């Protein structure tokens with residue numbers, strides 16, 4: 019199968035945070051942010067595989083700062099690693115205050131998506147073509163996370 023570059027599936031989305039997205043304290047729910055992370059990551063995976071995909075696992079997620087009504091959430095997702103049928107996707111979330119232009123790093127996450135064929139079975143994905151040192155670093159780190167997951171599962 020012909021390989022694909024990280025650039026070919028990279029995703030960038032933005033969404034304003036409104037009152038229905040918040041809890042009683044006025045902060046945006048973590049779940050709203052997680053949904054955006056899953057959506058952006060899933061779109062990157064679909065673009066890479068050009069098949070249906072499912073979220074197999076959320077391997078890591080950090081929330082560094084709260085998000086408030088009126089913040090513009092900017093979500094970026096890109097592939098780090100491909101296995102035979104699975105894809106590790108990294109997602110970074112930033113909040114932009116549109117009045118001041120200030121940007122804060124809100125969250126980073128790693129998710130694994132699995133490509134499915136039309137019968138709902140895992141299906142092969144194109145290998146990732148690494149073009150630079152950054153791609154290689156992300157690939158190596160994702161591969162290491164995957165090996166740690168496998169060894170935990172074996173235990």
Ligand SMILES: CC(C)(COP(=O)(O)OP(=O)(O)OC[C@H]1O[C@@H](n2cnc3c(N)ncnc32)[C@H](O)[C@@H]1OP(=O)(O)O)[C@@H](O)C(=O)NCCC(=O)NCCS
Nearest residue numbers: 072073074075100101102103104105130132134139140167
């Ligand atoms: C993800 C799913 C398709 C894997 O099915 P499976 O029968 O375990 O498939 P396989 O054993 O053939 O594994 C397929 C790939 O998935 C990966 N995988 C399976 N479970 C995984 C997990 N929990 N975390 C990360 N990767 C996983 C395997 O490593 C393998 O990757 P590879 O081909 O790149 O080596 C299946 O568990 C599923 O459908 N889960 C529900 C997904 C879903 O509905 N998500 C949204 C609801 S919240």
